[in-house]
Amino acid sequence: MKTFFFPETLSQIQNRDFGTQRYEQWIMTFQKKCSVLRLQDKDKESRICRALFLYTSHLRILNDALIINEHARTKDALEYLKGFFNNVRTAGFDEIEQGLTRRFEERLQELESISVDPSNENPKLKDLCFILQEEYHLNPETRTILFVKTRGLVDALKKWIEENSKLTFLKPEILTGRGKTTKDRGMTLPAQKCVLDAFRAHGEKKILIATSVADEGIDIAQCNLVILYEYVGNVIRMIQTRGRGRARGSKCFLVTSNADVIEKEKINLYKEKMMNDSILSLQEWDEKAFKKKIHQIQIHEKFIRDSQGKAEPKLDKKNKKLLCRKCKAFACHTADIRVIEESHYTVVGDAFKECFVTKLHPKPKSVGIFEKKAKVFCARQNCSHDWGIHVKYKTFEIPIIKIESFVVEDIATGEQRLYAKWRDFHFEKLPFDPAEMSK
Structure with missing residues (x-):
């Protein structure tokens, strides 16, 4: 059938x-x-x-x-x-x-x-080019953050600026998040800090092309021009992104061809006005009455939290299988997984060595307690799914696997589940023991 x-x-x-x-x-x-x-x-x-x-x-x-x-x-x-x-x-x-x-x-x-x-030239790029030329003509010392939604667009717009004879003087730099998927590895925290320090310190880098990583928690006092390129979120994000322009007389432009984006930005502006009106209204309250109201709200919210409680996750002690997420090949049992310093996961036993192959890491280097040596991939023919990295830890050469690369299967029921993070997978986690490895 x-x-x-x-x-x-x-x-x-x-x-x-x-x-x-x-x-x-x-x-x-x-x-x-x-x-x-x-x-x-x-x-x-x-x-x-x-x-x-x-x-x-x-x-x-x-x-x-x-x-x-x-x-x-x-x-x-x-x-x-x-x-x-x-x-x-x-x-x-x-x-x-x-x-x-x-x-x-x-x-x-x-x-x-x-x-x-x-x-086939993109008309939005013409508009963006015009804005940048005008603003730098009015103020050659302008410093810009250009917000876009995806890492792919960050790379594309950087290349466009570098290849545009009218804009090459901008010497663009990029800033993206750390990346949550195999497809998008993003930037490490040290790399982000290096970019931000260079943008703050050196006048030759006049534009920073960024994803949402820069729209909150990053203070760039020199920035006086913010451009939102097909980029809009909720009212909080709108205020935060515009707030990246710290310098006096800073400007913010929205570049879009999408009517829905324009409408959303108008709604955000209306909500911002409501927020400002509410703040002014609160400032007229009697201080004593205001503190009393806040106290009442806090007591009420605490009562709700206490009544709901937070159940501790139940530890699952049953042995389970890890299967390759791409081809479903067997990788290991949870009973063979060990935890290093409460956050890194390896697999002990010779059987697992037959399940993966390694290739030299494109960027071998020491990170924290590990020395990156190689990448770990599924050994099944024509699969090569990325399972993690091979590292040197103390005197041991071991694989470090990532749970997002696997399907977890219950041996008894056959039920299968995916986990994005190890912390979401509540199985019995045994600590790494050098003595066990020595055997």
């Missing part, structure tokens, strides 16, 4: 147009549901889950390219795709990936032609 799977039943997200962040959310939800798909035939389950993982991963990259094309240059979107398919060829590259790569290559010449056609 045939089994049919309908994508619409695996996600509640509707109105998912291509080239939007909403579509990316749909892809990610769909991919998670596919990863825990269970079939009686385990070989078939592995094949289907792996195929769906590949298809959704490619969809996500194609969606990123559409976003870049919409807000930057077609050339940048095409370079983004080329980089992705070059990486695909060096890892796994099974029949599905070969077919998807072939389809891209068949259209590559047409895409190259489109990318160099002057008639």
Whole structure:
């Protein structure tokens, strides 16, 4: 009997147009549901889950390219795709990936032609160029933060500024978050600090292109121009991003072609006015009455917290399997996992060594207690899913795995679950013991 799977039943997200962040959310939800798909035939389950993982991963990259094309240059979107398919060829590259790569290559010449056609120039980039030229003409000492929504756009706009003869004097720098996915590794905290220190100290870096990491908690006193490029959030984010412009006489521009974005910004402005009016109203209160009201609210909220309580997570002592999230190959049992300094997870025993392969780390270096040596990947043929890193810890060479790369399966029931962080997985966590390794 045939089994049919309908994508619409695996996600509640509707109105998912291509080239939007909403579509990316749909892809990610769909991919998670596919990863825990269970079939009686385990070989078939592995094949289907792996195929769906590949298809959704490619969809996500194609969606990123559409976003870049919409807000930057077609050339940048095409370079983004080329980089992705070059990486695909060096890892796994099974029949599905070969077919998807072939389809891209068949259209590559047409895409190259489109990318160099002057008639396809993005009008929003013309507007952005005009704003920057005008502001730096009025004040050559202007310092700018340009906010965008995605890391892909950060890279694309940096390249556009560097290749635009009218704007090269800006010498752009980038600032992004740490990254939560394999696709987007982002910047480390030391790298972020280095960029911010350079932007504050040196006048030659006149523009900082940033994602949401810079819209709160970062003080740049010299900044006097904030540009929101297709970038809008809630009223708090709006106030925070505009607040990045600390210098006297600072300005804020919103650049968008989306009517919904404009409407959302208008609503945020209205909410900001309501907030300011409320603050003025509160300042007219009698101080004694104000403190009494606050005390009443605090007592009420404490009562609610106490009545709800916070149940301690129940520790699951049952042994479970970790399966590769991409191909469902067996990796290890939870009984073989050990914890180093309460936050890093390794696997003991020789059996696990047969389940992974290593490749030299592209950026080997010492980080905290570890010396990064290599990357760890699934050993199953044509999978090569990223499982973590191989490090030197004291005198030991050990793998450090990340839970987001695995599906956790209950041995007794077959139930499968995904975890984004180790702290969310409440299993019996045994500490790493050097004596155990010595045996």
